Amino acid sequence: MPMRNSVHRARTALEQRPLAAAVGGVAAFLLVLWATPASWQTSTLRFAVPIALAAIGGIFAEKSGVINIGIEGLLIVSAFSAIVVVNRLGDGGATAGLPNLWWGMLIGVLVSVLFALLFAIVCLEFEADQIIAGLAVWLISLGLAPFASRILFDSPNTANITRFENVTVPVLSEIPFVGYLLFDTEPQVYLMLAGAVAGWYLLSRTTFGRWVVASGENPKALDTAGVDVRKVRYAAVLLSGVFAGLGGAGFGLGTLGTFAGTGDTVINGRGFIAIATYLLANYHPIGALLGSFLFAGLNSMQNGLQAAGYAIPTELIRTLPHMTVIVVLVFVGRTRLPDAAGDHYESGED
Amino acid sequence: MRDRLESIAERLARASVVDRLVISLAALVTAVLIGGVLVFVSGAFASCRTGLEMGGATFCYNPMQVYYELFLGALGHPLEGGWTLTNYSLATTLQRTTLLIFSGLSVAVAFRAGLLNIGTQGQLVVGGLATAVTVVYAAAVVPSGFIGTVVLIPLGVLAGALAGGVYGAVPGALKAYADANEVITTIMLNIIAVGITSTLLSWQFQDPNSPNPQTAPVPEYAEIPTVPVVGFGGRMDFSLLALAFAVALMIGIAWLFARTSFGYELRTSGIQPGAAAYGGVDEKRMTVASMTLSGALGGIGGAFWVLMVHGRWIENVPSLGFDGIAVSVLAGNSPIGVGAAAFLFGIFDSGGNAIGTATDVPPELVGILTGLIILFVAMPEFFRMLGRRYVTVDSASPARTDGGDAGANDGGDADA
Numbered sequence: 001m002p003m004r005n006s007v008h009r010a011r012t013a014l015e016q017r018p019l020a021a022a023v024g025g026v027a028a029f030l031l032v033l034w035a036t037p038a039s040w041q042t043s044t045l046r047f048a049v050p051i052a053l054a055a056i057g058g059i060f061a062e063k064s065g066v067i068n069i070g071i072e073g074l075l076i077v078s079a080f081s082a083i084v085v086v087n088r089l090g091d092g093g094a095t096a097g098l099p100n101l102w103w104g105m106l107i108g109v110l111v112s113v114l115f116a117l118l119f120a121i122v123c124l125e126f127e128a129d130q131i132i133a134g135l136a137v138w139l140i141s142l143g144l145a146p147f148a149s150r151i152l153f154d155s156p157n158t159a160n161i162t163r164f165e166n167v168t169v170p171v172l173s174e175i176p177f178v179g180y181l182l183f184d185t186e187p188q189v190y191l192m193l194a195g196a197v198a199g200w201y202l203l204s205r206t207t208f209g210r211w212v213v214a215s216g217e218n219p220k221a222l223d224t225a226g227v228d229v230r231k232v233r234y235a236a237v238l239l240s241g242v243f244a245g246l247g248g249a250g251f252g253l254g255t256l257g258t259f260a261g262t263g264d265t266v267i268n269g270r271g272f273i274a275i276a277t278y279l280l281a282n283y284h285p286i287g288a289l290l291g292s293f294l295f296a297g298l299n300s301m302q303n304g305l306q307a308a309g310y311a312i313p314t315e316l317i318r319t320l321p322h323m324t325v326i327v328v329l330v331f332v333g334r335t336r337l338p339d340a341a342g343d344h345y346e347s348g349e350d
Numbered sequence: 351m352r353d354r355l356e357s358i359a360e361r362l363a364r365a366s367v368v369d370r371l372v373i374s375l376a377a378l379v380t381a382v383l384i385g386g387v388l389v390f391v392s393g394a395f396a397s398c399r400t401g402l403e404m405g406g407a408t409f410c411y412n413p414m415q416v417y418y419e420l421f422l423g424a425l426g427h428p429l430e431g432g433w434t435l436t437n438y439s440l441a442t443t444l445q446r447t448t449l450l451i452f453s454g455l456s457v458a459v460a461f462r463a464g465l466l467n468i469g470t471q472g473q474l475v476v477g478g479l480a481t482a483v484t485v486v487y488a489a490a491v492v493p494s495g496f497i498g499t500v501v502l503i504p505l506g507v508l509a510g511a512l513a514g515g516v517y518g519a520v521p522g523a524l525k526a527y528a529d530a531n532e533v534i535t536t537i538m539l540n541i542i543a544v545g546i547t548s549t550l551l552s553w554q555f556q557d558p559n560s561p562n563p564q565t566a567p568v569p570e571y572a573e574i575p576t577v578p579v580v581g582f583g584g585r586m587d588f589s590l591l592a593l594a595f596a597v598a599l600m601i602g603i604a605w606l607f608a609r610t611s612f613g614y615e616l617r618t619s620g621i622q623p624g625a626a627a628y629g630g631v632d633e634k635r636m637t638v639a640s641m642t643l644s645g646a647l648g649g650i651g652g653a654f655w656v657l658m659v660h661g662r663w664i665e666n667v668p669s670l671g672f673d674g675i676a677v678s679v680l681a682g683n684s685p686i687g688v689g690a691a692a693f694l695f696g697i698f699d700s701g702g703n704a705i706g707t708a709t710d711v712p713p714e715l716v717g718i719l720t721g722l723i724i725l726f727v728a729m730p731e732f733f734r735m736l737g738r739r740y741v742t743v744d745s746a747s748p749a750r751t752d753g754g755d756a757g758a759n760d761g762g763d764a765d766a
Contacts, residue, residue: 069533122725122729122732126729126732126735127729127731128725128728128729128732129728131533132679133729135675136724136725137725139672139676139720139721140721141721142717142721143714143716143717143720143721144714146712146714147392147714147717147718150712151392151395151712156714264541268541269541272537272538275534276534279531313553315544315548315549315552316545317545318545319542319544319545319546322538322541322542323542325534326538326539329524329528329534329535330524330530
């Protein structure tokens with residue numbers, strides 16, 4: 001439909017301005033962050049881990065045409081199961097030559113991928129409404145983690161584990177300004193940085209990445225070209241499980257050390273923040289990494305202000321990242337979703 | 351044009367009623383079965399003195415017992431001796447049913463307009479605080495006794511509806527005028543609601559005589575009165591009058607959908623936004639209006655939670671709004687169906703307590719069951735495939751669980 005195309009083009013043109021504004025805003029914020037104490041910067045990186053990795057995962061799913069709103073649930077199950085594994089194998093020990101923390105990471109990712117597989121089957125085989133199914137994944141995880149925690153620990157909160165320690169890269173960590181931040185940090189931060197680069201490369205430089213994009217924009221064309229749309233979407237959703245799993249498990253093992261399962265759990269909407277992050281970044285993995293610094297920076301700023309003893313209403317300040325999400329969505333609301341996002345695709349249809 | 355559209359919509363709705371009912375029941379049964387397996391398996395990881403020995407493992411939990419407690423415990427164990435109709439467990443079940451009708455209707459109204467209002471929880475939290483504060487302050491100037499009851503309760507409910515409505519209108523306006531995805535904004539607004547209300551509480555409204563985070567109590571005559579003689583009086587925190595009001599509201603919303611032009615336009619916007627716009631419906635205003643109505647219903651839920659259950663607003667608000675999503679999804683977003691689904695989830699809430707006291711199974715099981723039910727209702731195709739395999743039915747038109755294309759959040763595109 002030519003009409004539709006011209007509408008698209010007009011909208012795309014409109015979109016570029018608010019997007020530029022958003023990018024500028026993030027850049028300005030990063031500059032401000034630069035001036036903050038080193039401890040704030042370190043904690044910003046650590047709090048960015050679940051948001052950035054979940055966002056990159058979400059990009060793959062949504063680009064392929066499956067809106068995975070359940071990544072919040074994936075963060076919950078991966079953070080929880082990673083901590084449980086470390087606790088059961090023995091805190092601080094190693095099993096079969098691999099430190100238990102890394103077993104936790106592995107199993108955490110695996111559990112997240114299993115949940116993503118469940119979500120993929122529900123959406124791709126049984127044509128479920130993606131948003132509702134995603135909500136269900138979140139709600140099931142929200143019940144499952146404290147349920148299992150009560151059985152294993154007699155409490156909705158797990159026991160404490162010893163967290164990841166800093167890994168210092170020699171020489172590189174001496175680089176002024178960025179060295180101590182990027183090369184003297186915890187493993188999950190390295191994973192996040194590597195994940196962003198890998199995600200960007202995979203999405204924009206490989207055949208698979210092109211398939212993912214085509215599967216979301218024009219599945220029929222991809223189908224005609226002889227690529228199985230269903231398989232591409234399965235792969236993309238599972239990949240979102242891998243990334244979210246790395247984010248959740250890394251956050252649990254590196255930053256939290258314990259999983260609090262009451263209320264919205266300790267994940268507390270970070271998966272949803274991740275969705276806002278990739279919309280802000282217009283589906284660009286590196287942009288999502290930078291965007292996650294915005295939300296994580298607000299988080300650590302609030303922690304820092306509280307620690308400094310400022311008399312601010314903590315309950316309200318705690319919601320600063322969430323308020324920012326709304327502001328961001330208002331600015332990037334017109335981010336164009338992939339054309340076929342949310343729709344089921346049946347090969348050989350009409 | 352409009353008549354033709356209407357008759358098509360009506361026929362679609364009627365054709366899929368049976369379909370939806372079957373799917374909802376099938377989803378419920380499947381969720382209960384899977385939940386039972388989960389309970390049984392997780393029993394192997396729990397520690398207990400007596401359990402089922404099997405294959406070297408001890409299975410601590412008996413799913414049959416768990417479900418016996420869940421479903422019959424919620425009614426006060428009618429199969430055991432000494433049962434009376436007006437028992438405490440049933441009162442709790444009906445109390446939850448009443449509140450869930452409000453939150454379920456709230457979600458259903460938005461759903462039918464093609465909007466996913468996940469924010470009923472926040473609207474209920476904000477509305478409840480507005481109710482408590484309004485009644486506490488108004489009680490100082492309104493005479494006590496019968497007049498106080500007649501003035502303060504409607505005033506409190508109105509305050510809750512207003513505050514909830516405004517809090518619902520915000521994501522509606524953001525959706526209509528900035529295209530901000532309402533699923534994300536309402537989830538964020540839920541978290542923000544907690545921050546706002548607890549800040550307001552500690553700033554101004556905290557009960558000075560209590561160490562717990564809560565407002566001062568409303569006067570006793572401003573609580574929803576119970577019906578004398580019939581029962582459920584005393585300290586049961588449930589009033590048949592409130593249930594009657596909820597049912598009346600339910601019928602009112604059903605009437606609104608079926609018989610008014612606003613309801614017609616709302617439903618058309620949900621099913622066919624393009625057709626609605628063509629028929630002269632202002633899409634943006636409809637979005638704001640339906641979210642406002644949805645928020646107001648959530649706020650009324652908060653008002654009744656305050657005026658019927660605690661007599662004050664307390665910071666720890668139960669997840670009535672989230673359960674409203676499950677209620678509405680299970681009900682296929684039909685207002686009358688909301689009543690039945692609310693009763694089921696009322697049983698879940700009250701039975702969850704019974705599980706907690708009578709068994710060692712964590713009460714979070716109820717949350718898992720809720721999620722599973724939503725999951726299965728969202729995949730009607732699963733049951734249709736099962737159905738096609740074992741029985742031959744001429745499949746009705748596919749029933750959408752959400753009454754609209756909620757997935758395409760850049761609305762205009764899908765129909766441009």
